[in-house]
Amino acid sequence: MGFIHPYDRPNSYIGRTLPRSRAKRAVAGRGRYTDDITPPRTLHAAFVRSPYAHAKILNIDVEAAKDASGVKLVMTGSELAEMCTGPWVGTLKVFENMKAEPQHPMAVDRVCWHGEPVVMVIAETRAQAEDAGELVVVEYEELPVVINKETALDPGSPVIHANLGDNKAWEHTLGSGDVDKAFEEADHVLEETFYFGRHTAVSLEPRIVLCEYDKGTEQLTIHTSSQCPHMIETVFAQTLGVPEHNVRIVAPDVGGSFGLKIHTFGDEIAATAAAIQLGRPVKFVADRLESFLSDIHARENRVKAKIGIMNDGTMIAAEIDDLSGVGAYSQYPRTSVFEANQILNISFGPYKHPNYRARAQVVYLNAVPTSQYRAVGHPIGISVGEFMMDWAADVTGLDPFEIRRKNIMEDDSYPRPIGSGIPMKDLSHQACLEKLYGLMAYEDLLSEQTELRKKGIYRGIGVAGFIKGTAPSPVGYYGAGGARIAAQDATTVKLEPSGGVIVALGVTDQGQGVDTVMEQIAAAAIGCSMDHVRAISGDTDATPYGGGTYASRATAIGGEATYQAALDLRREILHMAGILLQADPNELDIVDGHVVNDGSNEPRIPLSEIGRIGHFQLGELPNNYQPVLSHTRRYRLQDSPYIYTNGIHGAYVEVDVDTGWIRHLKHWVVEDCGRIINQQLADEQIRGGCVQGLGGALYEHCIYDDYGQLQNGTMADYVTPMMSEMPDIEIDHIQTPTSESELGAKGAGESGTGAAPGVVMNAVNNAIKPLTDGRVTEQPITPEIVLGALGKI
Amino acid sequence: MSEEMITVNMTVNGEAVSKTIPVRTHLVDFIRTELGFTGSHLGCEHGVCGACSVRVDGDVVRGCLLLAAQADGCEVLTIEGITDTGEISDLQEKFVERNALQCGYCTPGMLMTAAELLAQKTEMSRDDIREYMSGNYCRCTGYHAIVDAIESINNERLGG
Structure with missing residues (x-):
């Protein structure tokens, strides 16, 4: 197909940078987020949340709250449970031997984390609901708290859920080759232990639902800030016993998502139940403190790593042992074990080592449940693998680029599996590495570093390669695991009577530019101007059932569905034009919205005429041809578990060796996300992803005390990156189209977050290397940790 | 009560x-x-x-x-x-062209502060822009494109 090659036709939008229409309204303050919508008679929900990490609920007195001004309903967890079809159990069949405690949307007789919802108050205003919440009296009996993952599996440890026997959610091992023998044969065996601090998404628009129930039609409509409207529809329908075809989910503009908004939360179910019970719209917005106490957390891990290296720098074996501290429950329906699973899958992923052994143990804690957050597992696996690679370079006297050149998989060696057994193809580690070497002017940086060290200025250069799993298949996890989460996706492309084209998407747009990318694909495939194409997403009544946007899948999966559906429409347009023009459709083409003779740009019939005749003037068409003009295609990966991408980051930092302060000066990325549809949008996904990763690596940390009390619940003490702290980020690409699809696009939304923590940790260690044998092995890399590595505290 | x-x-x-x-x-x-x-x-x-x-x-x-x-x-x-007064229409257009926003939730506040900065009508480095704008958080863009857009409008306005 010729349509996917850049710039060889008037409507070749593939690869072009085009602006987003949604951006135009956002800059004028005319975005439409869920909280901007308030139907008449809307009520507001507030929640009484557990002040304890673990306690038995002895009694709940709601009488005073019920009598408070403006209050319409007070609902306890047990009352809500009666309106639900049953508790959630966050397991998937593919995770063998995984254990999970059933979880009610609000606590019923026991609270298991600080912040778990206990009582909901519905009132005329949010302020009144919060006032009444203060009048609810809950009597608790405190229970022993499990908050330290390192001791959670000790024989004497309290057990959070007695039915599970112990605190272990899941244990998993994988590998290949003979690891023990390789360690015996290695010239050097290096071992280190790493700690990663729990963090969370902090989307600037918090979680929100606006629930409306029509008691006449029994239709439930929920406006919500979601990445996955169809999945949310399914979970809400199941949980509340509403037939799924009567549920409509609308995700209008979504103010940041990052994986947080693929999940369902008990407080949202509660607000919906209230709307059903009261027959009035109910809105619930998590405030910022509630967000820290109830949004999913991620990445609380300890990883022990060990590698075997030969004197020439060849890595012959790698081993990792992960301990993941998840929350009080396994998040339904996606579970809380993916982080651990991905760490095992992708650690040391760019390298050829033939022997690999990995184990993960996942333990429950009395803390906020953890689950998928941007680049699941990758920041941890990449940080560990790339740290070990740099250490191996030091031990063998090689430059960090040189040891990677020696160990990375060759670009002409695919398909091949990596140590975890996952098949790789269409990757370009070598090309990316060489491009980065030039892009960051590595040799100049080395000279500058040497000169500045003489003046007592310590700068560090970091490099970190990666693989990133994107666009998962239905055979890998969710589908095979038994979850009702679509890993295929769908697009409907329709020709309207005006000749305009509507592209209705199962995938969604949270500002990445998915709508624009799909318009580019459809316009290019059909052969019309972008102005004539409009994408619709985020409304389950208007779009075909799809998985939504998660796991860097929108363009890779949804894009191919759009491409194929648009080609179907193109074929029908040419068929109809053939009839009308008495021409062979194979000798016709579509250019700029007009059917033309192939090879000519002279218009013969415009799409507006095809639309008019196809919708109104059917008498001009033979009886044996019934126009459809609306084509739906679905697309899924088949045999591969993911579409893997690869790339490499460079970082240049300055460390103040007296204060431990890190200044990130410059960041570079060379990435292969396959065929790029809109280069600027791809670049900005990568840049934004990097900064999110840098936040986790340098600042962000959900801190719990020994009693399971979250210590930092504001944006003043949970620190996300500010503009002045972040560097300019230079991006370049290698494009190796995936062989899985015709379009050839891979995912690009998460890899920045995956690799940035590892490269900055390597850069910091490179900066302090002349001064110490100590290394930074913990994230976030606070000044205290740097000073510790320097031996100063 | x-x-x-x-x-x-x-x-x-x-x-x-x-x-x-x-x-x-x-x-x-x-x-x-x-x-x-x-x-x-x-x-x-x-x-x-x-x-x-x-x-x-x-x-x-x-x-x-x-x-x-x-x-x-x-x-x-x-x-x-x-927006209605047209005071920052050049900056708004640049934000769109440079894709200096993604979800757009922080953008109105970002533009209010940027308007104040640009009203100073003075030479400024990228670091100056980053410093001044640090009270406005963005979780999507990574900030680079925002700095590009503000820098470019400041240069245009000073040059014009």
Whole structure:
């Protein structure tokens, strides 16, 4: 197909940078987020949340709250449970031997984390609901708290859920080759232990639902800030016993998502139940403190790593042992074990080592449940693998680029599996590495570093390669695991009577530019101007059932569905034009919205005429041809578990060796996300992803005390990156189209977050290397940790 | 307990408004829910993120840290107001062209602060821009494109 090659036709939008229409309204303050919508008679929900990490609920007195001004309903967890079809159990069949405690949307007789919802108050205003919440009296009996993952599996440890026997959610091992023998044969065996601090998404628009129930039609409509409207529809329908075809989910503009908004939360179910019970719209917005106490957390891990290296720098074996501290429950329906699973899958992923052994143990804690957050597992696996690679370079006297050149998989060696057994193809580690070497002017940086060290200025250069799993298949996890989460996706492309084209998407747009990318694909495939194409997403009544946007899948999966559906429409347009023009459709083409003779740009019939005749003037068409003009295609990966991408980051930092302060000066990325549809949008996904990763690596940390009390619940003490702290980020690409699809696009939304923590940790260690044998092995890399590595505290 | 009310008078986006509201109403809630100007957003409600930034008597302030009653008698401008006046139309166009926003939730506040910075009409480095804009958090873009857009408009305005 010729349509996917850049710039060889008037409507070749593939690869072009085009602006987003949604951006135009956002800059004028005319975005439409869920909280901007308030139907008449809307009520507001507030929640009484557990002040304890673990306690038995002895009694709940709601009488005073019920009598408070403006209050319409007070609902306890047990009352809500009666309106639900049953508790959630966050397991998937593919995770063998995984254990999970059933979880009610609000606590019923026991609270298991600080912040778990206990009582909901519905009132005329949010302020009144919060006032009444203060009048609810809950009597608790405190229970022993499990908050330290390192001791959670000790024989004497309290057990959070007695039915599970112990605190272990899941244990998993994988590998290949003979690891023990390789360690015996290695010239050097290096071992280190790493700690990663729990963090969370902090989307600037918090979680929100606006629930409306029509008691006449029994239709439930929920406006919500979601990445996955169809999945949310399914979970809400199941949980509340509403037939799924009567549920409509609308995700209008979504103010940041990052994986947080693929999940369902008990407080949202509660607000919906209230709307059903009261027959009035109910809105619930998590405030910022509630967000820290109830949004999913991620990445609380300890990883022990060990590698075997030969004197020439060849890595012959790698081993990792992960301990993941998840929350009080396994998040339904996606579970809380993916982080651990991905760490095992992708650690040391760019390298050829033939022997690999990995184990993960996942333990429950009395803390906020953890689950998928941007680049699941990758920041941890990449940080560990790339740290070990740099250490191996030091031990063998090689430059960090040189040891990677020696160990990375060759670009002409695919398909091949990596140590975890996952098949790789269409990757370009070598090309990316060489491009980065030039892009960051590595040799100049080395000279500058040497000169500045003489003046007592310590700068560090970091490099970190990666693989990133994107666009998962239905055979890998969710589908095979038994979850009702679509890993295929769908697009409907329709020709309207005006000749305009509507592209209705199962995938969604949270500002990445998915709508624009799909318009580019459809316009290019059909052969019309972008102005004539409009994408619709985020409304389950208007779009075909799809998985939504998660796991860097929108363009890779949804894009191919759009491409194929648009080609179907193109074929029908040419068929109809053939009839009308008495021409062979194979000798016709579509250019700029007009059917033309192939090879000519002279218009013969415009799409507006095809639309008019196809919708109104059917008498001009033979009886044996019934126009459809609306084509739906679905697309899924088949045999591969993911579409893997690869790339490499460079970082240049300055460390103040007296204060431990890190200044990130410059960041570079060379990435292969396959065929790029809109280069600027791809670049900005990568840049934004990097900064999110840098936040986790340098600042962000959900801190719990020994009693399971979250210590930092504001944006003043949970620190996300500010503009002045972040560097300019230079991006370049290698494009190796995936062989899985015709379009050839891979995912690009998460890899920045995956690799940035590892490269900055390597850069910091490179900066302090002349001064110490100590290394930074913990994230976030606070000044205290740097000073510790320097031996100063 | 009945809610204590107060009548406030102010000019918002050029129009005089008078409303009787609960005394505890924050300025940004007043603007959003009483007046329907939903362009100013609530990100943290404790003065950190900057998404609620509005201009009160010429200064950019946190709409979540000011009570509506404190703005009694003031002139208030929101993103809708400075869009209508065309004051930052060049910057808004540049934000779109450079894709200096993704989800757009922080953008109105970001533009309010950037307008204040650009009004200084002075040479500035990328680091100066980053320093000045640091009270406005963005979780999507990684900031680079925002710096590009502001830098480019400042250069255009100084050059013009």
